[in-house]
Structure formats: structure tokens, C-alpha cells
Amino acid sequence: MKKIIVLEDVSLRRDGHWLLKDISWHIQKGEHWVLYGLNGAGKTALLNMLCAYYFPTSGHVEVLGKVFGRDYLAEKLRQKIGLVSARLQQKLYPSDTAYQIVLSGSFASIGLYEEVTDEMRQKAIRLLDELHCLPYADRTYETLSQGEKQRVLIARALMADPELLILDEPTTGLDFLAREQLLESLQVIHEKENAPTLLYVTHHVEEILPIFTHTLLLKNGEVFDAGLTENMISEERLSKLFECEVFVTWENGRANLRRK
Known part of the structure; x- marks a missing residue:
């Protein structure tokens, strides 16, 4: 093992x-x-x-x-290593969209500076969908709720497999409902x-x-x-x-x- x-x-x-x-x-x-x-x-x-x-x-x-x-x-x-932490959240660009932040996980970068492939785009959309983030993919990170931000960070962490x-x-900082939604996301990851x-x-x-x-x-x-x-x-x-x-x-x- x-x-x-x-x-x-x-x-x-x-x-x-x-x-x-x-x-x-x-x-x-x-x-x-x-x-x-x-x-x-x-x-x-x-x-x-x-x-x-x-x-x-x-x-x-x-x-x-x-x-x-x-x-x-x-x-x-x-x-x-995928990392979801408060320290990482504070480093992100608040004006980036949720979609852009997930894409940046391909390069483990803060912001996007390298060429993004169609495969990366498709993967980002799939992860956003699996973690129920797709409805707010085009919203800026600063406008998201704390629970939405955390699920976006999880999707970002998964981009690099x-x-x-x-x-x-x-x-x-999450209320009861947001906490349970985040924990449900972990169950989804576990089953992948x-x-x-x-x-x-x-x-x-x-x-x-x-x-x-x-x-x-x-x-x-x-x-x-x-x-x-x-x-x-x-x-x-x-x-x-x-x-x-x-x-x-x-x-x-x-x-x-x-x-x-």
C-alpha cells in the first residue's frame, strides 16, 4: 500500500x-x-x-x-497537494471570477498568466458543476458568500488532480446550511x-x-x-x-x- x-x-x-x-x-x-x-x-x-x-x-x-x-x-x-485554507483565500484576486480562480488551479498560481487549453476549460466547468458552483461561475470572487468561496477553492484544488x-x-464562518453543503461536496469527491x-x-x-x-x-x-x-x-x-x-x-x- x-x-x-x-x-x-x-x-x-x-x-x-x-x-x-x-x-x-x-x-x-x-x-x-x-x-x-x-x-x-x-x-x-x-x-x-x-x-x-x-x-x-x-x-x-x-x-x-x-x-x-x-x-x-x-x-x-x-x-x-491541493490546499483549501483561509490563508490561500486571502491571497486570491477578488475581482477574478469563480471560473478564473478554478482555472488558476491548473498552474497553482494566483491569477492566470499562462495559456489555458480547451481541456482545462472543460475540466474547470465540470468541477464547478460537480460541486454545484456553476450557477455563479461568472461572478467575481468578492461577491460570493463564504460557503460559495470555499466550494470554489475546493474545485480549484482539484484542477491539478x-x-x-x-x-x-x-x-x-459558515452557517449550518453552508457547512452541510460543503461537507456534501467532500462526499462527492470521495466517490470520484x-x-x-x-x-x-x-x-x-x-x-x-x-x-x-x-x-x-x-x-x-x-x-x-x-x-x-x-x-x-x-x-x-x-x-x-x-x-x-x-x-x-x-x-x-x-x-x-x-x-x-
């Missing part, structure tokens, strides 16, 4: 502080993972490392078969032939869909626990993670969490 991510005893120190400590984590093709933890747990630092923006202070990092520090170029690696799709708290490995970052258990087979619990820059989602999102595990008693209930394959 192909390894998508291999981290062995990885630590990261920046500005005199340890952001990550002794992280070991393996993701295999065919698995979809949730990275779950409270604010300040180290999720952002870990994502920056996976996308080759940070380099480990110690340990072994391998992403999509490329070993950090030995046989890869950061830009080439990032072209194989990534092997790994990372969604960094994609429902932030040759679907990318999904890594979903959140601190809300109710967003964890049944398609996410595994979960890593992160706390204070360390792996608190990792394994099958049904075992990780449990009253025992989460009570220990939060250091307070919680209730976990399940309905239609999704969890709800509240404090005792």
Missing part, C-alpha cells in the same frame, strides 16, 4: 519554542484522516510542514514519496474515481463525516492518540484530551459532543 505521509519522531522548533514534539504518523492511500485538536494544538505548524513551508528540526518527513531534505523540490511537491487534498478548517487522500483539519467533531476512517488527536504539539475515528471520537478519549468529562453521541455516522 502506497504511503501518502510518513512522519517519524518529527519535532519542530521555531523562535525558541517547540511547536511539534516527537510526531510519528503514517497515512496510507485509501485512508481519509481528520486532524483534530483545540486551538494552539499545533495543527497549523503540522500543515505547514506537510506542505514544505516548514522543515523539521529533527526526524524523518516523507510526503507523497518525497523525503524532505533529500530528493524533492518544494514547489513540485506542492503541485501534488492532487494526490493529497488538505482542508484546513474549511467551515469557519482516483479520489485524492483527504486530510480534514477541524476542532468540531460534528463535521467529521463517515468517510473519514481515521483521526489523529493533537495536543500541545504532540500526538495524543491516533487510530480509527470511531475509537478516537469517544467519551473516554476526548475526556482525557480535554481534561474534562464530555458526552459523545452518534447519529447517522456523525458525532455530537457536549460537556457533562
Whole structure:
């Protein structure tokens, strides 16, 4: 089975502080993972490392078969990783249309500067249609709702056929309906032939869909626990993670969490 991510005893120190400590984590093709933890747990630092923006202070990092520090170029690696994040959204040109933004995913660029082929145009239209974005394809990005913007970003990320799709708290700022529409988009992606490995970052258990087979619990820059989602999102595990008693209930394959 192909390894998508291999981290062995990885630590990261920046500005005199340890952001990550002794992280070991393996993701295999065919698995979809949730990275779950409270604010300040180290999720952002870990994502920056996976996308080759940070380099480990110690340990072994391998992403999509490329070993950090030995046989890869950061830009080439990032072209194989689809990323949906607030940081990316802030970089986009607000006057570009949704269609133009999706097309730019072919080149992993902000804006369009290279020649676009008919094949790219057809693919962009297909992705916009699949993710229910086609009705507003010609609207400028700045006029879209937050939920519409996020689905456009997902379509953009899929243009380059990534092997790994990372969604960094994609429902932030969304109302209930927009959140559910976005999560339905992930279900569509999961069902596609040759679907990318999904890594979903959140601190809300109710967003964890049944398609996410595994979960890593992160706390204070360390792996608190990792394994099958049904075992990780449990009253025992989460009570220990939060250091307070919680209730976990399940309905239609999704969890709800509240404090005792």
C-alpha cells in the first residue's frame, strides 16, 4: 500500500519554542484522516510542514514519496497537494471570477498568466458543476458568500488532480446550511474515481463525516492518540484530551459532543 505521509519522531522548533514534539504518523492511500485538536494544538505548524513551508528540526518527513531534505523540490511537491485554507483565500484576486480562480488551479498560481487549453476549460466547468458552483461561475470572487468561496477553492484544488487534498478548517464562518453543503461536496469527491487522500483539519467533531476512517488527536504539539475515528471520537478519549468529562453521541455516522 502506497504511503501518502510518513512522519517519524518529527519535532519542530521555531523562535525558541517547540511547536511539534516527537510526531510519528503514517497515512496510507485509501485512508481519509481528520486532524483534530483545540486551538494552539499545533495543527497549523503540522500543515505547514506537510506542505514544505516548514522543515523539521529533527526526524524523518516523507510526503507523497518525497523525503524532505533529500530528493524533492518544494514547489513540485506542492503541485501534488491541493490546499483549501483561509490563508490561500486571502491571497486570491477578488475581482477574478469563480471560473478564473478554478482555472488558476491548473498552474497553482494566483491569477492566470499562462495559456489555458480547451481541456482545462472543460475540466474547470465540470468541477464547478460537480460541486454545484456553476450557477455563479461568472461572478467575481468578492461577491460570493463564504460557503460559495470555499466550494470554489475546493474545485480549484482539484484542477491539478492532487494526490493529497488538505482542508484546513474549511467551515469557519459558515452557517449550518453552508457547512452541510460543503461537507456534501467532500462526499462527492470521495466517490470520484482516483479520489485524492483527504486530510480534514477541524476542532468540531460534528463535521467529521463517515468517510473519514481515521483521526489523529493533537495536543500541545504532540500526538495524543491516533487510530480509527470511531475509537478516537469517544467519551473516554476526548475526556482525557480535554481534561474534562464530555458526552459523545452518534447519529447517522456523525458525532455530537457536549460537556457533562
